[in-house]
Amino acid sequence: MTEHEYDVVIVGAGGAGMRAALESSQRARTAVLTKLYPTRSHTGAAQGGMAAALANVEDDNAEWHTFDTIKGGDYLVDQDAAEILCNEAIDAVLDLEKMGLPFNRTTAGKVDQRRFGGHTRNHGEAAVRRACYAADRTGHMILQTLYQQCIKQNVEFYNEFYVLDMILDGDPQTAADGEEISVAGVVAYELSTGQIHTFRAKSVVFATGGAGKVFKTTSNAHTLTGDGMGIALRAGLPLEDMEFFQFHPTGLAGLGILLSEAARGEGGILRNSEGERFMERYAPTIKDLAPRDMVARAMANEVREGRGAGPNKDYVLLDLTHLEPKHIDEKLPDITEFARTYLGVEPYTEPVPVFPTAHYAMGGIPTNVNAEVLRNNTDVVKGLYAAGECACVSVHGANRLGTNSLLDINVFGKRAGIAAAEYALTATAPELPADAPAFVTALVAKLRETVGGEGTERVAQIRKELQETMDMNVQVFRTEESLAEAAALVTQLKERYTSIAIHDRGQRFNTDLLEAVELGFLLELAEVVIAGAAGRKESRGGHYREDFPTRDDENYLHHTMAYARPDGIDLQWKPVVITKYQPMERKY
Amino acid sequence: MTATAEKTDSTSEVGAVPTFTVTLRILRHDPEGLDGREAGAEYWEEFTVEAFATDRVLDALHTIKWEQDGSLAFRRSCAHGVCGSDAMRINAKNRLACKTLLKDLNPSRPITVEPIKGLPVEKDLIVDMEPFFASYREIMPFLMTTGPTPERERLQSPEERARFDDTTKCIMCAACTTACPVFWTDGQYFGPQAIVGAHRFIFDSRDEGEWDRLEVLNDKAGVWKCRTAFNCTEACPRGIEVTKAISEVKKALTSGEV
Numbered sequence: 001m002t003e004h005e006y007d008v009v010i011v012g013a014g015g016a017g018m019r020a021a022l023e024s025s026q027r028a029r030t031a032v033l034t035k036l037y038p039t040r041s042h043t044g045a046a047q048g049g050m051a052a053a054l055a056n057v058e059d060d061n062a063e064w065h066t067f068d069t070i071k072g073g074d075y076l077v078d079q080d081a082a083e084i085l086c087n088e089a090i091d092a093v094l095d096l097e098k099m100g101l102p103f104n105r106t107t108a109g110k111v112d113q114r115r116f117g118g119h120t121r122n123h124g125e126a127a128v129r130r131a132c133y134a135a136d137r138t139g140h141m142i143l144q145t146l147y148q149q150c151i152k153q154n155v156e157f158y159n160e161f162y163v164l165d166m167i168l169d170g171d172p173q174t175a176a177d178g179e180e181i182s183v184a185g186v187v188a189y190e191l192s193t194g195q196i197h198t199f200r201a202k203s204v205v206f207a208t209g210g211a212g213k214v215f216k217t218t219s220n221a222h223t224l225t226g227d228g229m230g231i232a233l234r235a236g237l238p239l240e241d242m243e244f245f246q247f248h249p250t251g252l253a254g255l256g257i258l259l260s261e262a263a264r265g266e267g268g269i270l271r272n273s274e275g276e277r278f279m280e281r282y283a284p285t286i287k288d289l290a291p292r293d294m295v296a297r298a299m300a301n302e303v304r305e306g307r308g309a310g311p312n313k314d315y316v317l318l319d320l321t322h323l324e325p326k327h328i329d330e331k332l333p334d335i336t337e338f339a340r341t342y343l344g345v346e347p348y349t350e351p352v353p354v355f356p357t358a359h360y361a362m363g364g365i366p367t368n369v370n371a372e373v374l375r376n377n378t379d380v381v382k383g384l385y386a387a388g389e390c391a392c393v394s395v396h397g398a399n400r401l402g403t404n405s406l407l408d409i410n411v412f413g414k415r416a417g418i419a420a421a422e423y424a425l426t427a428t429a430p431e432l433p434a435d436a437p438a439f440v441t442a443l444v445a446k447l448r449e450t451v452g453g454e455g456t457e458r459v460a461q462i463r464k465e466l467q468e469t470m471d472m473n474v475q476v477f478r479t480e481e482s483l484a485e486a487a488a489l490v491t492q493l494k495e496r497y498t499s500i501a502i503h504d505r506g507q508r509f510n511t512d513l514l515e516a517v518e519l520g521f522l523l524e525l526a527e528v529v530i531a532g533a534a535g536r537k538e539s540r541g542g543h544y545r546e547d548f549p550t551r552d553d554e555n556y557l558h559h560t561m562a563y564a565r566p567d568g569i570d571l572q573w574k575p576v577v578i579t580k581y582q583p584m585e586r587k588y
Numbered sequence: 589m590t591a592t593a594e595k596t597d598s599t600s601e602v603g604a605v606p607t608f609t610v611t612l613r614i615l616r617h618d619p620e621g622l623d624g625r626e627a628g629a630e631y632w633e634e635f636t637v638e639a640f641a642t643d644r645v646l647d648a649l650h651t652i653k654w655e656q657d658g659s660l661a662f663r664r665s666c667a668h669g670v671c672g673s674d675a676m677r678i679n680a681k682n683r684l685a686c687k688t689l690l691k692d693l694n695p696s697r698p699i700t701v702e703p704i705k706g707l708p709v710e711k712d713l714i715v716d717m718e719p720f721f722a723s724y725r726e727i728m729p730f731l732m733t734t735g736p737t738p739e740r741e742r743l744q745s746p747e748e749r750a751r752f753d754d755t756t757k758c759i760m761c762a763a764c765t766t767a768c769p770v771f772w773t774d775g776q777y778f779g780p781q782a783i784v785g786a787h788r789f790i791f792d793s794r795d796e797g798e799w800d801r802l803e804v805l806n807d808k809a810g811v812w813k814c815r816t817a818f819n820c821t822e823a824c825p826r827g828i829e830v831t832k833a834i835s836e837v838k839k840a841l842t843s844g845e846v
């Protein structure tokens with residue numbers, strides 16, 4: 001056991017974590033703990049772009065962007081947060097450019113911009129060019145640029161450190177409203193040695209990314225197992241809006257690897273087996289560039305009604321064949337390469353098989369606009385922050401618009417870094433209780449004991465069954481029955497999880513052990529997703545209930561706050577912040 | 589799949605796709621000396637798995653880890669060639685396991701899998717990447733400018749942007765550096781990736797630190813060690829013309845112009 005002490009500890013070195021680190025490390029003694037080398041983070045997989053109303057190529061402004069974000073989120077967006085997101089977007093892009101990010105350029109030398117789903121001119125008149133981009137490697141460039149700046153600033157990284165617990169100085173579930181609870185640090189497992197480390201810190205920022213691996217077909221990395229969300233839930237904190245998961249329309253069929261919406265932004269068209277441009281029926285104005293949840297459902301519906309393509313009629317086609325090969329090479333080089341490498345399809349001449357893929361968690365650890373973590377509808381945990389995909393501020397509401405997440409991680413990553421450092425400079429160092437590492441020590445010891453023991457269950461098998469039931473029952477179409485079925489299976493899987501056996505008895509690089517830990521998070525998060533989806537008897541954004549197919553503002557225009565209690569998931573509501581924009585029907 | 593779709597057992601679903609049997613011959617490294625081995629023992633071990641036509645080497649490694657031997661250690665994350673975690677030597681060539689399809693490797697013969705060469709092996713296919721990242725840090729891989737920061741973006745024409753496009757694609761997988769015979773034998777050499785990283789800034793019209801970097805690369809550990817073996821270019825999973833980038837840096841040093 002090794003003990004460390006910092007002013008600020010940041011958990012995660014993706015876009016949100018490194019953006020926070022750049023701010024925090026200038027102001028306070030900061031450490032970044034990350035289970036992956038920073039440049040392996042999944043921000044690097046982001047393709048299409050980052051939204052900001054720079055108006056470099058056509059008329060645009062932050063207010064239009066705000067409106068689109070709120071409408072795109074099916075009015076579950078906190079409007080104060082969306083205003084901040086869109087107002088600060090312009091500086092967020094300019095900051096990155098000044099750090100050296102190689103954006104694509106207009107002929108005048110400015111940052112170029114392109115169209116993306118749901119981003120419109122003047123409240124829905126037509127698609128607008130708002131996404132700043134670097135070919136289809138925007139996330140890669142953001143991750144690289146932030147990492148380069150971290151090198152420049154000598155940011156201190158603890159690479160391949162898995163944070164598995166957070167330490168609070170009280171129990172958020174038994175504390176009275178208004179009572180002060182603070183963070184005291186985190187406990188981490190070092191991959192290379194198997195050692196456990198405690199980090200005492202005045203401020204802790206969670207930036208651990210998404211949880212796509214609760215599903216089988218996903219654009220998310222193997223490592224996106226929702227650790228930060230799971231840690232918060234176990235610490236007694238609520239998770240917000242977890243039933244809202246985005247299924248991106250264009251995953252490579254059968255594989256889930258993403259083909260950016262930029263493919264449609266650049267002119268790509270979705271077709272069914274009859275060659276029909278079916279989006280004309282579902283969203284007559286902006287067609288293929290309708291928000292993701294609508295396009296994903298439309299695709300699933302085409303397949304359901306027998307108009308799917310391929311031998312099993314189980315996907316639709318993304319047609320780029322009418323685009324100039326040169327244009328494709330310039331604007332969409334990577335994703336067309338994915339189609340060639342993984343499906344053997346040549347996008348110049350053949351349409352690409354696609355089907356919705358689990359992509360983005362709109363929900364997460366609830367925060368206010370200063371990235372402070374909420375422990376109920378109003379009280380924050382002092383010194384505890386969250387930003388990026390693991391957090392829910394909520395700027396994405398029920399459905400995130402494309403290019404708004406790379407924006408989110410920059411805007412709220414920066415805010416979290418500043419707030420965490422400023423708080424740390426005024427706060428006194430918390431006491432870390434002597435038993436701080438107890439939970440992690442016990443968790444690791446218990447898993448080690450399973451090696452060669454009685455356990456008969458395999459981690460990979462349980463994970464597979466979990467992911468399959470989630471794809472089958474909790475994907476773009478949900479019903480009371482499908483959710484009940486998933487819930488029952490997850491309960492069984494959790495039970496079976498108690499008799500798993502791992503196989504690696506070693507201390508060093510024991511990824512076998514860590515996969516078991518990660519599965520623990522996935523099972524608990526799946527439970528929250530299912531409970532939230534069952535509790536929300538309406539359809540809104542990414543959450544679609546066939547038994548309640550319309551939005552019900554009267555009963556459900558509020559956020560879900562899910563708490564893990566001894567007897568299961570407890571769902572509470574939190575009001576949506578509405579400033580200027582009254583909910584309207586979402587039509588495109 | 590959807591709630592109402594017909595429920596099929598996933599094995600029968602993929603059962604329609606032809607499968608084949610493939611053997612992986614993996615160079616293992618046991619740092620701790622478990623199961624009666626000596627600490628640091630190296631040994632070859634063969635595993636046989638069933639695979640589908642779309643499966644990559646990474647899928648086969650997962651099948652082994654998940655169904656046969658959980659102690660097999662390797663890094664991976666994105667599984668589609670963008671994070672740089674899983675460069676390894678596959679049939680004696682450096683490649684990303686997640687981007688190499690089994691069917692393209694002649695699966696009728698055992699496929700050999702080894703850690704990348706020239707970096708200390710930690711366990712099985714995992715190597716210590718720190719020396720590699722240290723070389724990258726040496727070349728000051730960040731934009732250097734002088735003068736006041738402009739209010740809006742710095743302007744750059746599409747042509748200027750194109751000048752260094754190729755080297756912006758690097759995912760730091762180390763496939764190039766660990767394919768380089770000079771790197772294997774000369775512990776001092778920065779290796780191709782560091783030069784690629786420097787190239788990305790040297791030829792960026794906004795950057796003013798090119799001569800600081802060129803000075804580092806002119807050093808004894810720098811570009812002149814390169815013997816133009818082209819291994820790096822062949823190894824690069826991002827299709828970066830590594831040797832060309834190195835020769836452009838050499839040319840800048842001899843001509844004094846970038």
Ligand SMILES: Cc1cc2nc3c(=O)[nH]c(=O)nc-3n(C[C@H](O)[C@H](O)[C@H](O)COP(=O)(O)OP(=O)(O)OC[C@H]3O[C@@H](n4cnc5c(N)ncnc54)[C@H](O)[C@@H]3O)c2cc1C
Nearest residue numbers: 012013014016035036043048049163209388389403405406
């Ligand atoms: C294929 C793809 C394409 C996308 N394209 C776009 C796009 O074009 N535009 C857009 O706006 N959005 C896009 N998104 C969404 C966006 O990329 C992500 O939401 C965003 O990058 C998440 O950033 P993050 O910093 O929150 O998390 P990540 O980048 O995922 O980073 C998470 C970090 O947390 C660390 N971590 C996790 N668990 C632990 C733990 N237990 N202990 C220590 N460290 C831990 C990891 O090591 C990692 O460093 C895309 C997403 C995908 C999957």
Ligand code: SF4
Nearest residue numbers: 758759761762764824
């Ligand atoms: S240049 Fe290519 S091979 Fe070398 S580290 Fe970068 S991506 Fe990998």
Ligand code: FES
Nearest residue numbers: 665667671672686
């Ligand atoms: S796993 Fe990311 S490059 Fe292979």
